[in-house]
Amino acid sequence: MEPVPMIEARKVLKIALTTEPNHPDALHYLIHAYDVAQSNISKEAIDYVSTYQQLVNTLSYPQHLLSHICMRTGSLLLAKSSDERSIQVSLTLCLIKMMGRIVSNISSTELELVSAQFNTTDQVSLFLDCDADNRAYATKWLSYSRLQTGDWFGILSLINDLYIAYNQSLPPSTHHLLVEY
Numbered sequence: 001m002e003p004v005p006m007i008e009a010r011k012v013l014k015i016a017l018t019t020e021p022n023h024p025d026a027l028h029y030l031i032h033a034y035d036v037a038q039s040n041i042s043k044e045a046i047d048y049v050s051t052y053q054q055l056v057n058t059l060s061y062p063q064h065l066l067s068h069i070c071m072r073t074g075s076l077l078l079a080k081s082s083d084e085r086s087i088q089v090s091l092t093l094c095l096i097k098m099m100g101r102i103v104s105n106i107s108s109t110e111l112e113l114v115s116a117q118f119n120t121t122d123q124v125s126l127f128l129d130c131d132a133d134n135r136a137y138a139t140k141w142l143s144y145s146r147l148q149t150g151d152w153f154g155i156l157s158l159i160n161d162l163y164i165a166y167n168q169s170l171p172p173s174t175h176h177l178l179v180e181y
Contacts, residue, residue, distance in 0.1 A: 002036060009033040027052040028065070035068045042072035060090035060131055064138040067145065076148045083142035084109050087135055094130035098123065109142070111161040128165050 013030040034045030064086035070079035146154040
């Protein structure tokens with residue numbers, strides 16, 4: 001049996017979306033309200049996720065949010081893709097912030113390739129701190145979907161990123177990685 005507050009939350013948020021169909025916060029919380037154990041209910045959020053991702057396509061967390069629904073519905077490859085995209089968006093945004101110029105979208109989720117663009121340990125530490133919590137959260141979910149899909153090299157890549165982040169940053173920069181792993 002589904003909790004009544006979740007059902008009520010969906011009703012209220014859908015009403016809000018009738019007057020403001022592209023309201024990012026209403027979409028965000030509606031997606032979370034569909035993140036329940038019953039896959040037949042969770043799959044109803046897919047259209048909302050698509051709208052939400054398009055509205056806020058330059059933010060890392062919204063790109064990850066699809067994986068909540070995909071995990072519930074058994075779409076592990078789509079969940080994996082969603083979290084990879086979230087990490088790529090995060091790395092791209094942080095590179096733009098650190099370098100002070102537009103950079104093309106990062107096609108990798110590997111920290112080693114991205115952090116090689118910096119010259120000092122301080123730059124690397126600042127880069128690792130940028131959007132660290134969202135990136136760590138997406139990384140945790142990505143590690144699960146990679147394990148479930150047998151992507152062993154992808155798992156090794158994430159372990160390598162953990163090692164790099166731990167060894168190339170100042171101690172406060174790694175707290176989020178240790179919590180997630």
